[in-house]
Amino acid sequence: MRSPRSLVGGAPAAEHTVRFDGRELPVQPGQSIAAVLWAAGILAWRTTRGTGAPRGAFCGIGACYDCLVTVNGRPNQRACLVPARPGDDVTTQEGTGHADLAV
Amino acid sequence: MPTSPSEPARPAAAAAVTATAAAVTAADAAPVDLAVVGAGPAGLAAAVTAAGLGLRVALLDAGERAGGQFYRHPAPGLGAARPEALHHGWAAFAAREAALRAHAAAGRIGHLAEHHVWTVVPDGDGWLLHAVAGHGPEERAAAVRARAVLIATGAYERQLPFPGWTLPGVVGAGGAQAMLKSGLVLPGRRVVVAGSGPLLLAVAGSLAAAGAGVPAVVEAAAYTGYARRAGVLLRNPRKLAEGAAYGGALLRHRVRLLTRYAVTEAHGTDRVEAVTVARLDRDWRPLPGTGRRIACDALAVGHGLLPQLELATGLGCATRRSADGAVALDLDAGQRTSVPGIWSAGETGGIGGADLALAEGEIAAHAIAGRPVPGALVRRRARLRAFADAMGAAHRPGGGWTGWLRDDTPVCRCEEVPAGLVREAVRDLGARDARTAKLLTRAGMGWCQGRMCGPAVAALAGEEPAADRRPLSCPVTLGRLAELRPAGGAPAGQAPAGEAPTGQAPAGQAPTRPPAAPPPRAGR
Numbered sequence: 001m002r003s004p005r006s007l008v009g010g011a012p013a014a015e016h017t018v019r020f021d022g023r024e025l026p027v028q029p030g031q032s033i034a035a036v037l038w039a040a041g042i043l044a045w046r047t048t049r050g051t052g053a054p055r056g057a058f059c060g061i062g063a064c065y066d067c068l069v070t071v072n073g074r075p076n077q078r079a080c081l082v083p084a085r086p087g088d089d090v091t092t093q094e095g096t097g098h099a100d101l102a103v
Numbered sequence: 104m105p106t107s108p109s110e111p112a113r114p115a116a117a118a119a120v121t122a123t124a125a126a127v128t129a130a131d132a133a134p135v136d137l138a139v140v141g142a143g144p145a146g147l148a149a150a151v152t153a154a155g156l157g158l159r160v161a162l163l164d165a166g167e168r169a170g171g172q173f174y175r176h177p178a179p180g181l182g183a184a185r186p187e188a189l190h191h192g193w194a195a196f197a198a199r200e201a202a203l204r205a206h207a208a209a210g211r212i213g214h215l216a217e218h219h220v221w222t223v224v225p226d227g228d229g230w231l232l233h234a235v236a237g238h239g240p241e242e243r244a245a246a247v248r249a250r251a252v253l254i255a256t257g258a259y260e261r262q263l264p265f266p267g268w269t270l271p272g273v274v275g276a277g278g279a280q281a282m283l284k285s286g287l288v289l290p291g292r293r294v295v296v297a298g299s300g301p302l303l304l305a306v307a308g309s310l311a312a313a314g315a316g317v318p319a320v321v322e323a324a325a326y327t328g329y330a331r332r333a334g335v336l337l338r339n340p341r342k343l344a345e346g347a348a349y350g351g352a353l354l355r356h357r358v359r360l361l362t363r364y365a366v367t368e369a370h371g372t373d374r375v376e377a378v379t380v381a382r383l384d385r386d387w388r389p390l391p392g393t394g395r396r397i398a399c400d401a402l403a404v405g406h407g408l409l410p411q412l413e414l415a416t417g418l419g420c421a422t423r424r425s426a427d428g429a430v431a432l433d434l435d436a437g438q439r440t441s442v443p444g445i446w447s448a449g450e451t452g453g454i455g456g457a458d459l460a461l462a463e464g465e466i467a468a469h470a471i472a473g474r475p476v477p478g479a480l481v482r483r484r485a486r487l488r489a490f491a492d493a494m495g496a497a498h499r500p501g502g503g504w505t506g507w508l509r510d511d512t513p514v515c516r517c518e519e520v521p522a523g524l525v526r527e528a529v530r531d532l533g534a535r536d537a538r539t540a541k542l543l544t545r546a547g548m549g550w551c552q553g554r555m556c557g558p559a560v561a562a563l564a565g566e567e568p569a570a571d572r573r574p575l576s577c578p579v580t581l582g583r584l585a586e587l588r589p590a591g592g593a594p595a596g597q598a599p600a601g602e603a604p605t606g607q608a609p610a611g612q613a614p615t616r617p618p619a620a621p622p623p624r625a626g627r
Contacts, residue, residue: 003314008183009185009188010182010184038286038290039286050518050519057278058274058275060277061172063551083178
């Protein structure tokens, strides 16, 4: 079956993992967090401030800010730009990601 | 192959690049001759050409690797053996990327990757560029002084909203392409590709080659629009061959091309499950009773590209309306903007593709270095620009597209503003332009600063989209702004000591030589 990998050939360097909402996901080194989530079939990792609607990557190049996610406790990171690093703890971002501030 | 960017940089070159980067990042250092913003086709071509003509260059780019969006490619860790399989015209990139490495190793170019320039301000008789570098907790400020600036910030995708466009699985066509090129991933197994413009054919071909089923490419324009400009087509045989190659790829993968059709709704609850496509009239108005559903698990959609102009418009550079309806920079024969000392090349001067961007970058480099521009470059630019105008006119959105918006369709994705609210601001509250509609509804006030909803809000307000006005081109913390000193004072944004991995770079390799060429001419 055709796949992106069969198209470009080769093999990734040693794979590692990140955690997403407690689930371990495999990472090919160099992938963004959004790419890791897409590879796992996950398309949404944020809920909106207003209606709580699910969102994920849209523009794919850092322009739309729809793919904001919380990485290692830090909210509002663009998943399509931020590289997935070994052991990263990625969590769904709800609203502003600053519920702890109670604003 | 030494030109393959999937191979790690040679240690010596890497050390020199980082040492040069540190040298040009210190804001109190001597200014470089030329700062290039953006390392896509235009910026990369300009940087290596300028360095070859003897200028000392800083190349600042938001990406991790040179190439921009068009030549986006997997990180070395992904180990792609054939990154060119995802690309058209890879050899043009590989040659310039190799030249970039050579110039960087020789200290003529400082390549500042992951540097997002957020503003450019006058600084004595030159310019000061402020950037944020890196991500997350490692984010830091950086600044570069330069005698001349080339803005090669490229473009982002033009989006026209429709019911369901905020569902997960609905992604930009260029976004799907970017994620595939850099991360080797697909948004789904069965992906409808829709919108308008030649990019759709390239995206559909890539997705299909990478294993996705593509039930249809849904194009709002009629390709017969090109026939009216047959002369321009015939003078661009390479472009025709490119189009034929895309058409051949679609045939090979049994992809249907529906022209004068649009996706008028995406269906699903937590993710897209199907789309409705409907026939359009000549003005892109959906024709009642023509809708039918196509099952899919993702939709890649885009309606052409928009020049990314905020750095240029922030400096006061004059703009013009291009054939595709977008606002572009008004440039002279030497790629100069209306502001002396600021040049631009590539998509910022009007969407025209990578070949045109390469030519314009090289023309700009010659003009900046005060050298005569080779005639072949000038002719190539004229030919490709004529093709771009024909293409832009053929795919310019018809005004009837707002007919597929329902009142409850979100127009502004960030602030979740529905079309009905914008219509109310226009109908009942007197809004006649996008800015007033924004002040009344918050459409365009969110994270993306109107990049996604701008064309839609303008259309609902009954005007052509206006030039971008964004004082900051990306989010900047209050702390960074507080670090700025008043005009005339010493600039802020010193690179912290951690920036230069001095453990890897022998001090003797830090290039401290003065500019090898006379200062560039900054006047018009």
